[in-house]
Amino acid sequence: MKTVFQADLLIDGTGNAAIEKAAVLVENGLVIAAGRRADIGLPDGAHVVTAPAGTTLMPGLIDSHVHLAYSGIPDVKKLRAERMDSSYPAVALAAAARAQLSLTYGVTALRDMHAPGGTIIDLRDAIEAGDIVGPRLRACGRGLTVTGGHMDPSAYADHTTIDNFAHACDGADGFRRGARIEAKRGADFIKINSCVSARKVPGIWWRPEMSPEEIRTACDEAHNQGLRVASHTSGGPPLTITVANGVDCVEHAHWIDDDCIELMVKNGTYLVPTLLVNERTFEIPLSPGKSYSPWSIASRKAKWLSLEKARKAGIKVGCGTDAGFMVPHGTMHWRELALLVQGGYPPMEAIVAATAVNAEIMELNAGVLAAGRFADMLLVSGNPLDDILILGDPKRLTVFKGGIKVAEAGTLLSSYPAEMDA
Numbered sequence: 001m002k003t004v005f006q007a008d009l010l011i012d013g014t015g016n017a018a019i020e021k022a023a024v025l026v027e028n029g030l031v032i033a034a035g036r037r038a039d040i041g042l043p044d045g046a047h048v049v050t051a052p053a054g055t056t057l058m059p060g061l062i063d064s065h066v067h068l069a070y071s072g073i074p075d076v077k078k079l080r081a082e083r084m085d086s087s088y089p090a091v092a093l094a095a096a097a098r099a100q101l102s103l104t105y106g107v108t109a110l111r112d113m114h115a116p117g118g119t120i121i122d123l124r125d126a127i128e129a130g131d132i133v134g135p136r137l138r139a140c141g142r143g144l145t146v147t148g149g150h151m152d153p154s155a156y157a158d159h160t161t162i163d164n165f166a167h168a169c170d171g172a173d174g175f176r177r178g179a180r181i182e183a184k185r186g187a188d189f190i191k192i193n194s195c196v197s198a199r200k201v202p203g204i205w206w207r208p209e210m211s212p213e214e215i216r217t218a219c220d221e222a223h224n225q226g227l228r229v230a231s232h233t234s235g236g237p238p239l240t241i242t243v244a245n246g247v248d249c250v251e252h253a254h255w256i257d258d259d260c261i262e263l264m265v266k267n268g269t270y271l272v273p274t275l276l277v278n279e280r281t282f283e284i285p286l287s288p289g290k291s292y293s294p295w296s297i298a299s300r301k302a303k304w305l306s307l308e309k310a311r312k313a314g315i316k317v318g319c320g321t322d323a324g325f326m327v328p329h330g331t332m333h334w335r336e337l338a339l340l341v342q343g344g345y346p347p348m349e350a351i352v353a354a355t356a357v358n359a360e361i362m363e364l365n366a367g368v369l370a371a372g373r374f375a376d377m378l379l380v381s382g383n384p385l386d387d388i389l390i391l392g393d394p395k396r397l398t399v400f401k402g403g404i405k406v407a408e409a410g411t412l413l414s415s416y417p418a419e420m421d422a
């Protein structure tokens with residue numbers, strides 16, 4: 001059945017000017033046409049959904065950096081307990097609830113950046129199979145990390161082992177095998193941890209964790225299998241080495257120097273700056289007697305400068321919160337758009353980052369309301385170009401996935417796809 005969605009304003013996700021008196025024609029879950037209502041017309045027998053006056057139609061939001069396996073609890077000890085106390089099936093069930101919550105906040109797709117047991121691959125498959133309702137997921141399975149590295153947690157008692165938590169690899173052969181195993185498991189992309197934060201020498205806030213050869217080999221193997229590589233990074237020369245050795249998307253990347261900017265432009269490397277997670281450090285009350293670390297203060301400052309440089313150079317910047325790590329799921333995805341606006345992005349550009357660019361990073365046929373794309377859309381009461389903050393109010397949102405209404409005014413309509421109706 002064809003459905004015509006009509007609204008006062010259309011933001012199509014391309015960055016082109018918004019269209020007034022707009023319509024989107026949808027059939028079999030895909031957009032057939034989007035544009036002026038007069039041009040779309042009313043095909044014979046089409047079901048018509050007319051939004052109330054003052055409503056904007058736009059692509060569903062996408063968050064390109066989340067960890068559905070974690071709740072976002074800020075307390076480190078509780079996070080460690082969360083890791084130890086939950087079986088991986090329990091992790092997957094909690095992740096499903098978090099993904100559904102994100103959907104009610106207008107997030108129709110997520111890129112998951114590492115989960116114990118690779119559980120988000122299973123959640124992705126359950127959603128794709130129609131077993132449960134959820135946003136579209138792209139998952140890396142487990143992140144590849146050197147032994148004892150960023151994702152291979154240390155400081156548990158030495159009789160403690162956490163099986164299958166992350167994917168520890170060492171040496172080029174280790175990373176080649178790691179990429180192969182995650183690909184075999186069903187990963188949509190490969191996540192590595194090439195460089196990390198360092199806190200001992202003020203001014204040198206980064207540290208390489210993988211060797212150039214390890215990075216190169218992981219990338220070569222992933223690319224050979226048609227998968228992209230995203231890397232956790234900190235900055236400085238190790239970030240440039242990361243980009244030079246084939247990584248497609250750099251995450252966090254607090255300190256991007258000019259050489260690296262040049263190389264990212266040349267290689268078409270994406271940046272997901274995860275602004276919110278740094279801001280959260282300063283929002284969460286400090287424990288008594290604690291103060292902010294020099295690293296936290298320096299990285300927060302550097303991030304804004306790096307973002308400005310990246311924007312000026314024309315680097316494609318995605319929009320990811322790091323939800324799951326100090327950021328709760330659902331309630332805060334919109335804040336990354338607000339922070340991009342704070343960092344100098346016009347609201348339209350922030351929306352493009354959270355829709356079209358994120359979809360491009362994830363190789364997802366969504367993010368833009370144009371012929372042939374998934375009809376993942378929001379009806380927003382108001383105009384987010386006038387005030388980006390309205391995207392944070394789920395009461396204003398009606399959420400469609402593949403043209404089917406899945407959430408309204410902050411409530412998921414059903415956990416089971418078969419029961420829903422456009």
Ligand SMILES: [Zn+2]
Pocket residue numbers: 065066067113322325
């Ligand atoms: Zn992360």
